[in-house]
Amino acid sequence: MVLLLKTIPELRSQISFYRAKELRNIGLVPTMGALHQGHQSLIKKAIADCDLVVVSIFVNPLQFSPTEDLADYPRQLEQDLQLCEKLGVAIAFAPDPQTMNSDGDTQTLTEITRVIPPQTMTEVLCGRYREGHFTGVATIVTKLLNIIEPDRAYFGQKDAQQLAIIRRLVDDLNIPVEIVPCPIIRESSGLALSSRNQYLTEEETEQAANIYRSLQQAKTAFGRGEINSQTLINLVKQELKLAEKVKIQYVELVDPINLQALGQIEKSGLLAIAAYLGSTRLIDNIVLQKRQPIVAIDGPAGAGKSTVTRRVAHELGLLYLDTGAMYRAVTWLVMNSDLALDDEGAIALLIKDVEIQLTSPNAVDLPTVVHIDDKEVTTAIRTPEVTANVSAIAAQAAVRGKLVQMQQQWGEKGGIIAEGRDIGTNVFPNAELKVFMTASVEERARRRWQDLQNQGRDDIDLQQLAQDIQRRDELDSNRAIAPLKKADDAIELITDDLTIDEVIAKIIELYQQTI
Ligand SMILES: Nc1ncnc2c1ncn2[C@@H]1O[C@H](COP(=O)(O)OP(=O)(O)OP(=O)(O)O)[C@@H](O)[C@H]1O
Ligand SMILES: CC(C)(CO)[C@@H](O)C(=O)[O-]
Numbered sequence: 001m002v003l004l005l006k007t008i009p010e011l012r013s014q015i016s017f018y019r020a021k022e023l024r025n026i027g028l029v030p031t032m033g034a035l036h037q038g039h040q041s042l043i044k045k046a047i048a049d050c051d052l053v054v055v056s057i058f059v060n061p062l063q064f065s066p067t068e069d070l071a072d073y074p075r076q077l078e079q080d081l082q083l084c085e086k087l088g089v090a091i092a093f094a095p096d097p098q099t100m101n102s103d104g105d106t107q108t109l110t111e112i113t114r115v116i117p118p119q120t121m122t123e124v125l126c127g128r129y130r131e132g133h134f135t136g137v138a139t140i141v142t143k144l145l146n147i148i149e150p151d152r153a154y155f156g157q158k159d160a161q162q163l164a165i166i167r168r169l170v171d172d173l174n175i176p177v178e179i180v181p182c183p184i185i186r187e188s189s190g191l192a193l194s195s196r197n198q199y200l201t202e203e204e205t206e207q208a209a210n211i212y213r214s215l216q217q218a219k220t221a222f223g224r225g226e227i228n229s230q231t232l233i234n235l236v237k238q239e240l241k242l243a244e245k246v247k248i249q250y251v252e253l254v255d256p257i258n259l260q261a262l263g264q265i266e267k268s269g270l271l272a273i274a275a276y277l278g279s280t281r282l283i284d285n286i287v288l289q290k291r292q293p294i295v296a297i298d299g300p301a302g303a304g305k306s307t308v309t310r311r312v313a314h315e316l317g318l319l320y321l322d323t324g325a326m327y328r329a330v331t332w333l334v335m336n337s338d339l340a341l342d343d344e345g346a347i348a349l350l351i352k353d354v355e356i357q358l359t360s361p362n363a364v365d366l367p368t369v370v371h372i373d374d375k376e377v378t379t380a381i382r383t384p385e386v387t388a389n390v391s392a393i394a395a396q397a398a399v400r401g402k403l404v405q406m407q408q409q410w411g412e413k414g415g416i417i418a419e420g421r422d423i424g425t426n427v428f429p430n431a432e433l434k435v436f437m438t439a440s441v442e443e444r445a446r447r448r449w450q451d452l453q454n455q456g457r458d459d460i461d462l463q464q465l466a467q468d469i470q471r472r473d474e475l476d477s478n479r480a481i482a483p484l485k486k487a488d489d490a491i492e493l494i495t496d497d498l499t500i501d502e503v504i505a506k507i508i509e510l511y512q513q514t515i
């Protein structure tokens with residue numbers, strides 16, 4: 001049952017009661033109510049992390065200027081409480097304005113002591129247009145932190161300036177709380193959820209989606225190497241010209257931590273917008289982050305990609321994104337469930353929320369350390385039983401889709417090297433370095449034959465091996481999903497006359513030249 005509390009003494013006494021029960025980890029989600037899925041994501045994260053969650057619901061008069069929408073701001077306490085209840089929130093703190101003012105005699109809190117954030121952080125972005133707003137926010141958030149003394153407080157990245165200011169505030173004032181940032185939740189159109197979206201007409205809602213689209217344009221340009229602020233800002237403005245109902249208040253590119261304007265992006269930049277649709281003011285932003293490089297190694301079977309990739313990863317300090325191990329991990333998971341190996345629909349459901357972690361091993365000749373849903377399976381996924389089933393599982397579209405999506409999430413951070421058939425063409429088309437590693441059919445057959453000889457197999461016909469490899473090449477090049485193809489911008493590396501050490505040295509040289 002969510003407990004609705006309206007006064008500070010009640011709240012304090014409940015909190016001490018919980019603390020006495022060893023519920024030590026308290027999370028606070030400050031809101032102004034009219035809760036939507038954006039808030040919901042903050043609350044869910046808090047509930048996952050903490051023993052006890054307090055959601056505050058308070059439309060703070062201090063952060064509204066006289067011309068703003070304080071009176072009209074949506075208030076729907078009953079509905080908000082139902083949502084809190086459903087999510088498992090312990091306490092909803094919904095004070096009246098008088099309660100938040102120690103003087104107790106005013107609706108506006110005008111006489112209260114203020115917490116004033118540094119001017120350099122408030123004279124940009126929204127602060128330039130909402131005078132006193134961040135002082136109002138900082139004051140009320142400080143009060144909430146002092147009243148509740150949470151271990152963690154959750155804020156949305158949607159209000160990026162607010163988040164940066166609050167991080168600075170707890171640092172400057174030594175408030176012992178961890179500020180947890182949460183990603184922006186959007187409609188399927190891309191529109192960031194906001195309580196103020198309720199004010200929009202249907203047409204305005206449609207046009208408001210252009211705000212995010214314009215940010216995406218800048219992101220694409222940034223991904224192609226554009227780092228100049230003015231160019232990126234102009235791209236956003238250009239795109240928004242197409243949406244005549246969107247009236248830009250500002251588009252700025254600043255440092256995400258100290259909010260100072262950037263001439264160009266060295267490491268990361270916060271690209272933020274405020275715009276009016278009719279009388280509704282909306283904000284949105286994205287962080288443009290230069291990521292670590294990605295190296296993609298593609299090529300036909302038997303070219304020695306995995307040995308080379310593993311060693312290059314070790315030499316360059318990159319994570320070997322062992323895609324084979326990921327497919328093995330999923331195969332292991334399916335084999336350890338009750339599902340039939342060909343039940344694609346059920347397998348798709350089984351892996352929907354699966355988490356796979358790859359960690360570099362301590363030594364180059366050890367396999368990648370693999371966890372699936374926190375269980376270590378490094379050895380378990382490398383048994384002959386898993387080997388026998390992995391290609392059937394990897395051929396399923398849902399498995400492939402899910403794993404490619406995971407690989408691309410890794411790609412957002414970069415610092416990885418991966419090998420396969422379509423890494424440079426499909427998985428990481430933005431990879432900084434793409435190598436297409438190949439060798440003639442005869443040479444690959446000879447290497448394979450030598451490997452088998454070394455394993456004591458002297459019954460293998462070299463001619464037959466060459467034919468098998470040729471057939472496999474044709475099959476791989478003509479697959480409907482993920483065909484083998486050299487990316488246009490890949491560097492071809494023919495390894496017929498090279499030793500493994502020479503191939504590795506060559507790739508490292510290419511990396512150093514390119515990056
Ligand atoms: N779409 C969203 N995704 C993630 N967090 C969000 C989203 N919208 C709001 N939040 C976060 O929820 C917290 C409470 O915000 P608030 O109650 O002001 O909601 P809001 O929808 O942003 O309202 P407004 O319309 O006034 O901007 C803030 O930390 C805010 O950043
Ligand atoms: C943090 C906050 C609850 C302070 O009133 C408000 O600014 C908000 O909802 O983002």
Ligand code: BAL
Pocket residue numbers: 032063159162
């Ligand atoms: N920072 C979100 C609440 C507001 O706009 O006042």
